Amino acid sequence: MSDSLSLSIKWLNSESIDKSKGQDLKAIEGLKAKLSQSTRQINLYVALSDSSISVSEARWLFGRLMDHLKALYPLKAIKLNRGRGVPNHLYEAIALDLSSRKPSVEIQGLGNKVDELQQQAEFEAGYRLWVNEDPSIRTSLQIAEDVMSYAATHESVEALVLGTDELAAANMNLHLAVGGASQKSPPRLVIATYGDPSSEHAPLMLVGKGITFDSGGINVKPYTSFVSMMKNDMGGAALAWHLFQALVASDFPQPLVCVLPTCENPVGEEAMRPGSLVTGHRGISVRIDHTDAEGRLILADALSWASERYSPTEIITFATLTTSALNSYGPFATPVHFANPLMSKKLAEASHYCGEDLHFFPDRVWHREANRDHEADLRNTGRLSGNASGGAGSRNAAHFLRFFTDAPLTHLDIFASTWDWSGQSPSGSRSGATGSPLRTLVRGLNAYVHAKL
Numbered sequence: 001m002s003d004s005l006s007l008s009i010k011w012l013n014s015e016s017i018d019k020s021k022g023q024d025l026k027a028i029e030g031l032k033a034k035l036s037q038s039t040r041q042i043n044l045y046v047a048l049s050d051s052s053i054s055v056s057e058a059r060w061l062f063g064r065l066m067d068h069l070k071a072l073y074p075l076k077a078i079k080l081n082r083g084r085g086v087p088n089h090l091y092e093a094i095a096l097d098l099s100s101r102k103p104s105v106e107i108q109g110l111g112n113k114v115d116e117l118q119q120q121a122e123f124e125a126g127y128r129l130w131v132n133e134d135p136s137i138r139t140s141l142q143i144a145e146d147v148m149s150y151a152a153t154h155e156s157v158e159a160l161v162l163g164t165d166e167l168a169a170a171n172m173n174l175h176l177a178v179g180g181a182s183q184k185s186p187p188r189l190v191i192a193t194y195g196d197p198s199s200e201h202a203p204l205m206l207v208g209k210g211i212t213f214d215s216g217g218i219n220v221k222p223y224t225s226f227v228s229m230m231k232n233d234m235g236g237a238a239l240a241w242h243l244f245q246a247l248v249a250s251d252f253p254q255p256l257v258c259v260l261p262t263c264e265n266p267v268g269e270e271a272m273r274p275g276s277l278v279t280g281h282r283g284i285s286v287r288i289d290h291t292d293a294e295g296r297l298i299l300a301d302a303l304s305w306a307s308e309r310y311s312p313t314e315i316i317t318f319a320t321l322t323t324s325a326l327n328s329y330g331p332f333a334t335p336v337h338f339a340n341p342l343m344s345k346k347l348a349e350a351s352h353y354c355g356e357d358l359h360f361f362p363d364r365v366w367h368r369e370a371n372r373d374h375e376a377d378l379r380n381t382g383r384l385s386g387n388a389s390g391g392a393g394s395r396n397a398a399h400f401l402r403f404f405t406d407a408p409l410t411h412l413d414i415f416a417s418t419w420d421w422s423g424q425s426p427s428g429s430r431s432g433a434t435g436s437p438l439r440t441l442v443r444g445l446n447a448y449v450h451a452k453l
Contacts, residue, residue, distance in 0.1 A: 006077040007069070009044045011094060013085040017047040028068065030061045042073060048090075055093050055355030056332070059426035062094055066101070066428065081108040088113075089353040096121055096439060097428045100128075120442065123246045124435035130238035131418060131433035135213035135231040139185035140262040143210060143237060147190050147260070150245070157248065162189040172301035174280035178211075178294045179263025181270035185212045187263040189302060192241075193310075194248050195255030201453065203255035204445075205312035205407070207302055208240025209233070209295045209319035210262030217265050217291025219274060232433065233295070235418040236319035237262055239438060243318075246442045254449050257310045261302035265294045277376045281305045282404055285376035293380040295321050296400045303404040314340075314408040316445075317401060319415075324393025326416040332426060333357045334437050337398035337411040343448050350444030355426060356417070356437040367392060367399040378403060412437070 012020065014032060022034030022045060030053060034045045046065065048058055069075070080098055082091050091109065098105045099121040107114055130138055144161045151159035164187055167176055172189070179187035190210075195203065211233035214221070221227040237260040244258040272278070276288045278297075282304035286297065299317060307315070325335055336358050339347060344360050351358040370392075371382035382396030383389045398411040417436045420429045427434040 005040060005042060005073050005075055006079065007042045007044060007073070007075050008079045008081070009046060010081050010083060011086050011091055012045055012047045012083040014047045014049065014051070016083050016085070017045050020045040025065075028061050028065045030057065031065055033065060042069070042075075044069070055090055055352065056357050056426055058090055059093055059097055059355045060332075060424065063097070063424065063426060063428045067430075077104050077106070079106040079108065089355075092117060093355040096124070097426070100124065100435065101428050119249060120246070120439060123242045123249075123442075124438050126245075127238050127242040127438055128429070128433035128435050130241070131232050131235050133231070135264070136184065138231070138234065139212050140179070140188040140190075140210065140264070141185065143212070143234070143241075143260060143262050144188050144190045147192050147241065151192060154248065156194055158193050160191045162191075167301075170281055170305055171279070172281045172305060173278050174286060174297040175261055175263065175301040177272040177276070177278045177288070178217075178265055178297050180272070181268035182264045182266045185262070185264040187298075189305070190260040190262060191306070192244060192258040193256065194244070194252070199255050201254050202311055202313045203257045204449070205257045205259060205306060205310060205315040206240040206244055207259045207261075207299060207306065207315060207317045208237035209235075209299055209317075209321065210237030210260045211265050211295055211298070212262060213264040213266075214292070214294065215265055215267050217267060217271050217294060219291040220267055221292060229419065232419045233265075233320050234262065235414055235433070236295075236317070236321075238433075239318045239414060239418065239441075243438060243441050243445075246438065247445065250442065250446055252446065252449065253453055254313075257306065257312060259302050259306045261298040263298065265291070280404075284378060284403055287373045287376040287379045289373075289379040289381040293397070295319050296380060296397055299401055300404040303401060307405040307407050312407050314410065315405060317409065317411045319411075319413060320418060321397050321413045322393040322415055324391075324397075325413040326421060328391070328394060329359055329416060331416055331422040331424075332436070333359055334417040335394050335413050336360050337395065337413070338363050338402070339410045340408060342451060343410060343444075346448040346451065347440065347444040350440045350447065351437070354437075354440045354443060356440040358437065358440065361395060361398075363399070363402070364395070367395045368402060370396045371400045371403070
């Protein structure tokens with residue numbers, strides 16, 4: 001088979017595809033597909049078999065179809081177009097997913113929207129690049145350097161980096177406890193601000209967990225295949241930073257603060273010990289019940305320090321915080337904790353539009369109290385009592401964060417959605433970082449702030 005085949009895809013409505021010529025493909029239930037082939041080109045016509053199929057499901061189904069075709073044909077280039085009656089949100093989601101694939105993709109049928117979509121694809125690519133990068137390269141020092149470089153070329157953005165001495169002076173001992181044994185990726189707090197300092201509006205704060213590699217610490221991770229993926233534990237920082245850039249590019253109407261607590265969680269002589277009692281910036285003591293529950297510790301100090309310094313209207317945290325997010329909600333979903341009604345509405349609408357599943361959960365006192373401890377104020381492994389002790393890890397961990405700020409807080413546990421655990425992510429990544437849920441957040445937060453201001 002020639003290696004110069006190109007693929008022309010036309011997305012149609014269900015009625016139109018029935019009138020199209022070509023061989024029926026029965027490979028993927030939920031899609032209607034027809035295929036015709038010339039010497040150098042394959043023509044593919046696609047439609048949903050049921051209009052009730054969600055955009056997230058459509059993305060997943062189309063990914064299966066593309067995998068099927070790529071196994072049969074060596075494709076050099078892809079061109080995407082659409083027929084009448086195909087909803088914008090469905091077509092845009094498919095176009096973005098194709099833009100993340102190889103080979104090259106030409107998108108038609110979007111008019112002036114193409115440039116906006118291409119910019120969004122670039123932010124998603126940057127997000128995936130950070131998460132996929134070798135952890136010996138994507139260190140806390142590299143994160144700090146990249147943020148400082150960006151600020152130097154953007155007049156409306158300023159950056160600040162706190163090193164170990166500044167962290168110690170601010171009593172950010174939880175952060176220092178996690179990363180104190182690492183020289184390769186030592187503790188850093190990286191901050192970027194956007195907007196007019198004299199603005200009448202207080203900032204929206206984005207906080208992202210940046211554990212550049214998570215060995216588990218002294219409670220070392222026992223599962224070899226799993227620990228090899230732990231370069232992704234800085235996915236929260238990668239998401240927060242690329243969301244910050246995307247919002248800046250969209251002329252976001254509210255000032256922004258992006259806070260990235262970052263280090264690695266190593267094994268070493270200076271590593272934190274299970275059973276240690278550590279008091280952080282806010283004066284709350286925490287018993288280190290397990291060294292592999294480290295993300296909430298660096299977030300705790302970052303939240304308390306940055307809340308005092310910047311007085312945000314509200315805070316959104318992003319973290320690959322718990323395996324419970326994967327075990328409880330499946331491989332593609334993002335649990336969202338504590339979002340207020342308007343934010344929940346705008347994020348849910350954006351989630352539906354973009355095809356990235358979000359699940360919303362409220363504040364509940366029993367999850368908050370599950371973090372109390374008998375020796376310290378809190379422990380870093382909140383558990384419910386009795387037979388419920390093995391569940392609700394994502395919920396308990398989210399409630400831990402609420403102790404460290406008085407500002408309204410929304411938390412996204414992106415452990416399941418930021419990495420392609422199944423090899424079948426709707427994004428088409430097939431391995432590594434997915435880029436999710438960046439597109440939902442860009443759309444949803446813009447809608448939220450415009451509705452609020």
